[in-house]
Amino acid sequence: MKLPSKYIALLVILSLTGIFAYQAYWLTGLYRTMRNDLERSIAEAMRISDYNEMMCRVKRLRQTSTRHGTVDVSAGFIPEEEPSVPNKAVTVVSVANEDSLPQTVRTDTVFKEEPRSALHTGDGMDFILEDRHNMDELASYLQKGLHAGLDSFSDPDIQVFDSLLTLRLQREGVTLPHRLEYLYRGERFTDTLAVAGTPGYLPSPEARTYEYDFDAHSHHRYRLTLEPIDRLILQQMSGILATSFIILLILAFSFWFLIRTLLRQKTLEEMKSDFTNNITHELKTPIAVAYAANDALLNFDRAEEKAQRDKYLRICQEQLRHLSGLVEQILSMSMERRKTFRLHPEELSLQEITEQLAEQHRLKASKPVRIAIRIDPQNLTLLADRTHFCNILSNLIDNAIKYSPEEADIEIHCRTIGEGKKEAQTEISVRDHGIGIAPDRQKHIFDKFYRVPTGNLHNVKGYGLGLFYAKSMTEKHGGTLSVKSEPGRGSTFSIIFPTPPLTPPS
Structure with missing residues (x-):
């Protein structure tokens, strides 16, 4: 059972719509995932930059020799001086008490890895934190506790934090201009203690803010203001979007x-x-x-x-x-499509063939027919298959008669073109003064089964094979068949054969 074309087209359209919808759903999900990942990366960048800013302040404490008790800080980062020792706690600060002698202070300011997921106790027992959320929560508490002790010695340096944050954001691919604020939030008010960021940048109404609380009571925080990150995400997805678009184009085509x-x-x-x-x-x-x-x-x-x-x-x-x-x-x-199809060329006298065909068409025509034959030179010959060449010329003469309204006035002109040149050719043209062919129809007249509408001329019979056959056989001979026509002024069909077009079989 054959489905109507409209149902086939409907099924194809539905299939394409389904593919487009699924592709859009997948790309939307990917966009959301990448957006969430980037936002988490920004929050993590603020946390790590805060930690590194504290390490910088620890270094300054070492240089000042201020006596305010002892502070021990352990962070699982690899120092630049010891790159071969993985995950070693290397940042230790000891500041002398007022009642004791000054202690040696050791610290490093270059950090290359995140802390290990472990808690070290004084009695030698180590606890491995398997749950990522528990580890993050513990790290947050430890960092806030470190802030509580360190901030009593010196205030956070927002310029250092801004520099560290800018480098960290660049590593994550975030190169947007930003504004950074150091805020104190009380019960009834919020005070801006310091401002840093990209010089001259003024946030737009669409800008997004990211806040990071760094003390246990959430009174002190950093506020980062960035333009929307949608463009960054689309840039990161450009390869996937381009590939998806090309695939959709291929599918649609x-x-x-x-x-x-x-x-x-x-x-x-x-x-x-x-x-x-x-x-x-x-x-x-x-x-x-x-x-x-x-x-x-x-x-x-x-x-x-x-x-x-x-x-x-x-x-x-x-x-x-x-x-x-x-x-x-x-x-x-049927034969011209077979691989075994062969032409049998022989030397033909154009004078003899055209006169015979003209006489046959005069006898069988149901209307007055005048056929004028002109051959230059008179003894012009052609190397072609007799049967098929006669059929080609006969089809052209028959069409000229059929499409002449009351009487047929036909001119057959055979001549040599390009004489004296290396590739001389033989041209046979059949011209009539009939109804002509519209320009938009001319490109279809050589198609199989195609027939030009004849308007009020109802006695024209045929089945759309004559010109298709003539063109196919002409091309088999190595020649070309073309037409020039104007509605109401007749048509001229021209056959051009190489000289000789074929080499006779031995």
């Missing part, structure tokens, strides 16, 4: 080509059906006429009178010739 092919096959099937109906009628007509003439000779004593006998015999001969021509064209259309 493939489905379009599929629908176009199906519609063309349907049109071709309809044309073949019309051809079958037309050719059946064309084949039945000469058979019926020849049968009637033969029946008259056998059963109605028409054979006794010579004039009547000759008349009916000529009718039979003409109809059989017409029938033979129809069969020849059908067989030729």
Whole structure:
């Protein structure tokens, strides 16, 4: 059971819509995931930059020798001086008490790795934190506790924090201008203690803010203001978006080509059906006429009178010739597609062939026909397959007669073009003064089964094979067939053969 074309087109459109919808859903999900990851990276960058800012202050404490008790800080970072020792706690600060002697202070300011997921106790017991959330929460508490002790010695340096944060954001691919604020939030008010960031930057109404509380009571915080990160995410997704777009284009083109092919096959099937109906009628007509003439000779004593006998015999001969021509064209259309198809070229006299074909068409035409033949030079010859060349020229003459309204005035001109050059050619043109062909129809007249609408000219019969056959056979000979026409002023069909077009078989 064959589905109508509209249902096939509907299924294809639904399939494309489903693919587009799924692709859009997948890309939207990817966008959200990347956005959430980038926002988490920004928050993590603020936390790590805060930690590194504290380490910088610890270094300054070492240089000042201020006596405010002892502070021990352990952070699992690898120092630049010891790159071969992984995950070693290397930042230790000892500041002397007022009642004791000054202690040695050791610290480092270059950090290369995140803290290990472990808690070290004084009695030698180590606890490995398997849960990532518990580790993050513990690290947050430890960092805030470190702030509580360290901030009593010195205030946070927002400029150092801003420099560290800028470097960290650049590592994450965030290169947007930003504004950084150091805030104190009380119960009834919020005070801005310091401001840093990109010089001259003024946040737009669409700018996003990210806050990081660094004390246990959430009174002190950093506020980072950035422009929307959507453009950054789209830039990171540019490769995926381009690939998806190309895939969708390929799919859309493939489905379009599929629908176009199906519609063309349907049109071709309809044309073949019309051809079958037309050719059946064309084949039945000469058979019926020849049968009637033969029946008259056998059963109605028409054979006794010579004039009547000759008349009916000529009718039979003409109809059989017409029938033979129809069969020849059908067989030729089938043969020209076979790999075993071969031409049998021979040297042909154009004068002889054109005169014979002109006489045949004058005799069988149902309207007055005048055919003028001009051959330059008179003895011009052509190397071609006799049967197929005669069929090509006969089709052109037949069309010229059929599409001439009341009487046919045809000119056949054979000549050599490019004479004296290395590649001389032979041109045979057939010109009529008939109804002509519209410009938009001319590009289709050589298509199989195509017939030009004839308007009020209703007596034109055919099945759209003549010109297709003529062009196919001309190209088999290595030549070309073209047309020049104007509506109401006639048409000129030109055949151009190389000289010689073919090499005769040995």
